[in-house]
Amino acid sequence: MSTPKNPARLLKRNVTTPIPDIRDLQVAVVGAGFGGIGMGVALRRAGIHRFAIYEKSTEVGGVWRDNTYPGCNCDVPSHLYSFAFAPYRNRHTRYPGQREILAYLRRVADERGLAPHLQLDTAISEATYIEDEGRWELITAAGQRVVADVVIFAVGQLHRPNLPEIPGRADFAGPSFHTARWDHETKLHGLDVAMIGTGSSAAQILPTLAATAPRVRVFQRTPHWVLPKPTIEFGLLARTALLAPGAHHIYRQALYYGADALFAPIMRRGWSAHPAEWVARRYLRRAVDDAVLRAKLTPGYPIGGKRIILDNDYYRTLTHANVELIAEPITRITRDGLMTADGGHHSADAIIYATGFKAPEFLMPVIVRGRGGVQLHDQWHAGATAFLGMAVSGYPNAFLIAGPNSFNPAGSNPAMKEHQIDWIIKCLRWRERTGAAAIEVTEQAMRFHQRWLEQAIGKTVWPIAGTSWYKHSSGAITNPWPASARTYERILRHHPPSDCFRAVP
Numbered sequence: 001m002s003t004p005k006n007p008a009r010l011l012k013r014n015v016t017t018p019i020p021d022i023r024d025l026q027v028a029v030v031g032a033g034f035g036g037i038g039m040g041v042a043l044r045r046a047g048i049h050r051f052a053i054y055e056k057s058t059e060v061g062g063v064w065r066d067n068t069y070p071g072c073n074c075d076v077p078s079h080l081y082s083f084a085f086a087p088y089r090n091r092h093t094r095y096p097g098q099r100e101i102l103a104y105l106r107r108v109a110d111e112r113g114l115a116p117h118l119q120l121d122t123a124i125s126e127a128t129y130i131e132d133e134g135r136w137e138l139i140t141a142a143g144q145r146v147v148a149d150v151v152i153f154a155v156g157q158l159h160r161p162n163l164p165e166i167p168g169r170a171d172f173a174g175p176s177f178h179t180a181r182w183d184h185e186t187k188l189h190g191l192d193v194a195m196i197g198t199g200s201s202a203a204q205i206l207p208t209l210a211a212t213a214p215r216v217r218v219f220q221r222t223p224h225w226v227l228p229k230p231t232i233e234f235g236l237l238a239r240t241a242l243l244a245p246g247a248h249h250i251y252r253q254a255l256y257y258g259a260d261a262l263f264a265p266i267m268r269r270g271w272s273a274h275p276a277e278w279v280a281r282r283y284l285r286r287a288v289d290d291a292v293l294r295a296k297l298t299p300g301y302p303i304g305g306k307r308i309i310l311d312n313d314y315y316r317t318l319t320h321a322n323v324e325l326i327a328e329p330i331t332r333i334t335r336d337g338l339m340t341a342d343g344g345h346h347s348a349d350a351i352i353y354a355t356g357f358k359a360p361e362f363l364m365p366v367i368v369r370g371r372g373g374v375q376l377h378d379q380w381h382a383g384a385t386a387f388l389g390m391a392v393s394g395y396p397n398a399f400l401i402a403g404p405n406s407f408n409p410a411g412s413n414p415a416m417k418e419h420q421i422d423w424i425i426k427c428l429r430w431r432e433r434t435g436a437a438a439i440e441v442t443e444q445a446m447r448f449h450q451r452w453l454e455q456a457i458g459k460t461v462w463p464i465a466g467t468s469w470y471k472h473s474s475g476a477i478t479n480p481w482p483a484s485a486r487t488y489e490r491i492l493r494h495h496p497p498s499d500c501f502r503a504v505p
């Protein structure tokens, strides 16, 4: 496979020619966000070169390509929100912005030689295990057929916008869009804006909206817990220290262990969350003088029940004269506004849906058929499950990155994905050593893991908190990892593939 002259250009347009024979891939990776890019780099490093990365969009980047709303940034420090093998180079800002992260991902894909492997603008719509061959057949949305020994789904959890079924939504006459599909053609200056939802995306957008719109009405269904974000710019001392050899690595490790120590205990029931809850209440008291507004913003469930918002501007902006927080449930959307349960009509020129993602619907809308033609989504009707978030019994040679219960709400998800990628490579090596065409996680390993997972989830605050994207409609907690990142790392170390996989006859 020859390397193109300017691989960077290939990252931005449809690439259809460089893979010589799409019927004979060793690995097909689905998705070119952090997971897919990291997997591609690891495959090359492992000497696996006959692979393709299928990406539905015309660019790499995943959620950092999709979310371009004003103020979009990351609440995990950049030194940790990056691959260990590709240190983040900005020594000025602790938290990266959306553009920086997207540029970082493009650069990694480019510098690590992924351009010839990228099949952009190519959505995979079906994946079927061919039992006779121990391989996978993938069908693209355009009807192209691809056959690969192994399929790795790296589609993430937060990529399908949730547009709520509020009666009258289609009747609204003005512009309306979801935060992850920001319409940059629509100028919101001078328009009265209604924003539905009060999660991390809403909190980041609100200061920009409030600075330009005459009136912003924020519709809150449930208040989120908010913690202040530590200082954002590095001082001269820190910048100089980060130049020292090994400083980046030491800083990254400190953040990794620090996040585990500080945030993972917050998710557990009991006293360990009390200090964080105390800080959050004090922060709210200091930021919001108005007792009525404060009462509306005070959650009625334990901290950590939903993803905690880390932000310094959200509360402050809610106190601005042109911003109103409406905590009454929305009953209907009309031509020119929103109606609430108290009978009020709130006029709006534009509506922004900061209503999150269909996160518990893993791998949708891809139809995945395993052994015996069994469909994965039928099996997952009451909520998705997978062995350590990565493999499902009955689906040989198929892996997931960021699968069920592997989102780390307390730290860095790129770091979690790197652990998964390393482990998947171990599985591929073990498959090679056994000489088997296909390997599959055993039902016993799945059952054992699921029992452990349910016990661990039972100790968290999630089952007693209300709605969130952590929960399937059945009530099952399907998305977050219920322990620390170190625990995940340790479990993976103690579970070599030979212990939990079998060769498929």
Ligand code: NAP
Binding pocket: 073, 074, 075, 076, 158, 164, 165, 166, 179, 196, 197, 198, 199, 200, 201, 202, 204, 219, 220, 221, 222, 306, 307, 330, 354, 355, 356, 357, 467, 468, 469
């Ligand atoms: P989200 O946290 O799921 O928040 C969605 C909001 O919409 C919630 O307030 C929800 O209310 C509300 N909502 C949903 N359906 C509704 C309906 N029918 N009527 C009224 N309100 C409705 O979504 P997000 O803010 O986009 O964030 C999702 C995740 O993305 C975050 O948790 C985080 O992991 C990630 N993110 C990260 C960053 C970062 O800095 N790293 C930034 C942005 C996003 P309820 O709470 O009542 O359900």
